[in-house]
Amino acid sequence: MDYKDRYIFLGFTAFTAAAAILLFYDTLFGGGAVLALMKTVQPILYGAFIAYLLAPIVNFFESQLFAGAVRRARAKGYHSSALVRTVSIIMSWMVIIFFFYLLASVLLPELYKSILQLISNADNYYRTVSGWIFHLLETNPAMADWVSSQMSVYFTDINSWLRGVLPQVQSLMTTVSGGVLTLLNFVKDLLVGVIASIYLLATKEQCAAYGRKLSYSLFSREHVQWVLRGVRKMDSIFSGFVRGKLLDSIIIGILCFVCCSILDFPYTPLVSVIVGVTNIIPFFGPFLGAIPSTFLILLVSPMKALYFVIFVLALQQLDGNVIGPKILGDKTGLSSLWVIVAILIGGGFFGIVGMFFGVPVCACLYSAANFFLDLRLREKGLPLDTKSYTSDRPGGDASTKKPENS
Numbered sequence: 001m002d003y004k005d006r007y008i009f010l011g012f013t014a015f016t017a018a019a020a021i022l023l024f025y026d027t028l029f030g031g032g033a034v035l036a037l038m039k040t041v042q043p044i045l046y047g048a049f050i051a052y053l054l055a056p057i058v059n060f061f062e063s064q065l066f067a068g069a070v071r072r073a074r075a076k077g078y079h080s081s082a083l084v085r086t087v088s089i090i091m092s093w094m095v096i097i098f099f100f101y102l103l104a105s106v107l108l109p110e111l112y113k114s115i116l117q118l119i120s121n122a123d124n125y126y127r128t129v130s131g132w133i134f135h136l137l138e139t140n141p142a143m144a145d146w147v148s149s150q151m152s153v154y155f156t157d158i159n160s161w162l163r164g165v166l167p168q169v170q171s172l173m174t175t176v177s178g179g180v181l182t183l184l185n186f187v188k189d190l191l192v193g194v195i196a197s198i199y200l201l202a203t204k205e206q207c208a209a210y211g212r213k214l215s216y217s218l219f220s221r222e223h224v225q226w227v228l229r230g231v232r233k234m235d236s237i238f239s240g241f242v243r244g245k246l247l248d249s250i251i252i253g254i255l256c257f258v259c260c261s262i263l264d265f266p267y268t269p270l271v272s273v274i275v276g277v278t279n280i281i282p283f284f285g286p287f288l289g290a291i292p293s294t295f296l297i298l299l300v301s302p303m304k305a306l307y308f309v310i311f312v313l314a315l316q317q318l319d320g321n322v323i324g325p326k327i328l329g330d331k332t333g334l335s336s337l338w339v340i341v342a343i344l345i346g347g348g349f350f351g352i353v354g355m356f357f358g359v360p361v362c363a364c365l366y367s368a369a370n371f372f373l374d375l376r377l378r379e380k381g382l383p384l385d386t387k388s389y390t391s392d393r394p395g396g397d398a399s400t401k402k403p404e405n406s
Contacts (some may be wrong), residue, residue: 042189042193043188043189043190043192043193043196044193044196045193046189046190046192046193046194046196046197047192047193047194047195047196047197047199047200048196048197048200049193050193050194050197051196051197051200051201051204052238052239052242053242053243053246054089054092054093054096054197054201055201055204056239056243057092057095058085058088058089058092058201061087061088061091061092062080062084062085062088065088065091066080066084066087066088069081069083069084070084079205080205085201085202086202089198089201089202092201093198107257107269107273110268110269111269111270111273113269114267114268114269114270115270117267118267118270118296121299125299128299129299211231212224212228215227215228230368230371233364233367234364237360237363237364237367238360238364241359241360241363242357242360244327245280245282245356246280247327248279248319248323248324248327249276249277249279249280250276251323251327252275252276252279252315252319252323253272253273253275253276253277253279254272254276255315255318256271256272256275256276256315257269257272259311259315260272260308260311263304263307263311265297265304265307265308266296266297266300266301266304267293267296267297267300270296271293271296271297271308274289274292274293275289275290275293275312275315276289277289279319280356281343281352281355281356282339282343282355282356282359283336283339283340283343284343284355286312286316286319290309290312293308293312294308294309294312334359334362334363334366338362338366339359339362341362342358342359342361342362342363343355343358343359345358345362346358346359346361346362
């Protein structure tokens with residue numbers, strides 16, 4: 001590496017370190033700069049995410065339906081012809097629109113009926129729950145005294161709240177109007193994101209080529225290979241987890257809908273949506289979806305609620321041992337402990353979105369840490385196998401050991 005490349009590399013390293021420190025400080029102490037920046041570029045982020053999800057579908061149509069045209073275009077030095085790419089993008093969006101049409105025509109009406117049924121039976125459910133509570137209090141005097149004391153505290157708080165009901169109503173109206181405005185902004189950002197995704201899909205090879213060009217301008221040739229290898233590893237983790245988890249959750253939601261319909265469980269569409277959506281969250285998702293679903297069925301029939309719990313346990317076993325491994329494989333390489341840590345940290349900082357993306361982000365950091373750890377061990381001539389470090393003096397020759405995570 002000559003002096004010019006060395007100074008560029010040192011400057012880039014210093015800039016990256018300073019940016020990481022500022023990002024860490026802003027995240028911990030709530031400066032809001034990162035969130036403000038993300039809101040500014042939110043439509044582009046939507047578009048990039050949509051394009052990332054649709055890229056395999058576009059590639060599938062190009063390779064399966066237009067293989068001859070793609071081969072002729074590559075013989076001329078192009079990845080694909082403009083016509084083939086345009087038709088593939090249109091067909092990909094037709095698949096997405098057809099999927100949402102099925103969702104709107106089949107699931108949403110049934111979901112609407114379930115919600116109406118839940119609202120119409122709210123009084124009966126209230127009396128049922130009240131009966132359970134009164135029966136519990138009659139058989140537990142100590143608990144009855146505690147509930148009575150809590151009710152007096154809540155009564156005082158309610159009186160205080162009623163005295164300021166007018167300011168609260170004004171605040172509610174402001175919140176509702178703000179919610180409508182937020183929804184309109186989300187729809188606008190989503191439409192801009194869809195347009196951006198079409199552009200990104202049409203020029204995805206050029207975008208990738210520009211990224212490689214930028215890497216070669218910042219790093220030496222030997223370092224570029226490591227950078228590109230890291231990017232490919234990140235893409236493998238994110239594509240396998242994000243796309244795989246979404247597909248897995250759709251399959252689980254459909255299986256839940258079919259089986260609950262056969263078993264004649266109440267609120268089948270609503271329960272299936274809850275189970276399918278919460279299944280996106282790793283580890284905790286099945287529990288988050290099973291608890292409210294079980295409670296809804298319990299209000300109608302305690303026996304069916306028991307059957308539903310058994311069914312959900314069987315469904316999760318099927319997902320964890322058959323469907324999940326087939327779709328996801330071992331893309332993250334994380335143990336259960338690190339998955340829990342990633343979910344808790346991601347959820348603590350970024351909510352539901354953080355719980356979902358925390359796992360692949362943690363997997364990328366874990367893979368990078370393992371890579372540098374193995375690199376240092378090779379330089380010291382030490383073994384890479386973790387089992388070699390069960391004693392204070394690791395033995396073996398590092399050159400004869402294979403890394404655990406290559």
